[in-house]
Amino acid sequence: METPLPSLSALRAFEAAARNLSVTLAARELNVTPGAVSLQVRELETALAVKLFERRPRQLVLTDEGNAYFATLRRAFRMIREATEDLAARNRPPVLTISCTPTFAAQWLVPRLDDFEKNMPGIDVRLNASNRLTDFDRDAVDVAIRHGFGQYPGLASERLLDDELVPVLSPALMRSRPLIEPADLRNHVLLHDVQRQDWRLWLDAVGASDVQSTRGPVFINSNGAIEAARAGDGVALVRLSLVARELREGALVAPFACGVATNLAYYLVYPAPALDRTAVAGFRRWILDQVRKS
Incomplete structure (x- = not known):
């Protein structure tokens, strides 16, 4: 004949109290009162006819029997949690x-x-x-x-x-201040992302080394430079793959056919x-x- 199991509530109360070595912390974890935890543990001790804790002033200490029981219960609760998580995961989308x-x-x-x-x-x-x-x-x-x-x-x-770098600007800015050749960039605000040296790389590659490359605001990423270009605030030097949609839809224009490839x-x-x-x-x-x- 199998030995009847203690109540699950009592086992949970004992496991939480033993793990925290505190009735107060166990009660907080289980969302019950400290008195409820103490009662459950005492009922468990009565059912098992075993003393599980030495109760000292402001201190909870496991007995040898309590420590051995806790070690087994801890493994059992962990297995229950893992089985529950596995079962729940099967019903969740990947x-x-x-x-x-x-x-x-x-x-x-x-x-x-x-x-x-x-x-x-x-x-x-x-x-x-x-x-x-x-x-x-x-x-x-x-x-x-x-x-x-x-x-x-x-x-x-x-x-x-x-990774091919190309200058881009809004159609409105292009109409008001046309870019015919790279040297015309001296009349525009240059928009930078954190790779500020990219403008120097592009200007040197197209033979416009006399254009000052470091002027203009710096954005923390290319998103800021692209949005500023769309707003007509200047000319951004960006990777072609990142603005293909804007160029296709006409939100930006690329005035020069020459992009500059990098190793990135x-x-x-x-x-x-x-x-x-x-x-x-x-x-x-x-x-x-x-x-x-x-």
């Missing part, structure tokens, strides 16, 4: 966490995510927009899109978009085992297809 720079998120990825969700419905997409380097384990990130040289030790890296590009980065997950493998296929179409 989560795909993507880390990328704020500029890439706003200018390239977000406008296309609706297409991804149509192709792979039921995936909970979460964007972690940050310029900080990604720690995949610590940040619980599945894939990252990073701007760099593509060298990420221990990670798979696939080139997405090449956007890369899809991920731990190789991540491709075992359907959501990650599907996102990889989708974004590579989007790049081919762009």
Whole structure:
């Protein structure tokens, strides 16, 4: 004949009190009164005919029997929690966490995510927009899109978009102050992102080295420079892939055919085992297809 189990409420009260070594903290955790916890523990001791705690002034100490019982109960409650989490996870949509720079998120990825969700419905997409380097384990990130040289030790890296710098401005500013040749930029406000040296690189490449490259406001990322250009506040030097939509829709114009290539590009980065997950493998296929179409 099986030994009848004590009440679950009493076991929870004892486990919480033993883990915190405090009736007050256990009560706070269980959202009950300290008196209720004490009563449950005493009833458990009575049912088991075992003393579980030595009750001292302002101190709760486990007896040898209580300590052994707590160790077993702790494992049991952990297993119950893990089983419950696993069961709940089966009923939740798969989560795909993507880390990328704020500029890439706003200018390239977000406008296309609706297409991804149509192709792979039921995936909970979460964007972690940050310029900080990604720690995949610590940040619980599945894939990252990073701007760099593509060298990420221990990670798979696939080139997405090449990096060509082009000056852009609003159509209204172009009409009021036409840019016929690069030297005309001396008559315009230059808009910079944090890569302030990019203007010098572009001006030297097109033979306009006499234009002062450092003047004009600096924005913390390309989003600010692009929005300022759209508002007619000046000429922004940005990566072509980030303004393709604005150029296509006529919100911005690129007055010069000459872009300047750099050694940097956007890369899809991920731990190789991540491709075992359907959501990650599907996102990889989708974004590579989007790049081919762009």
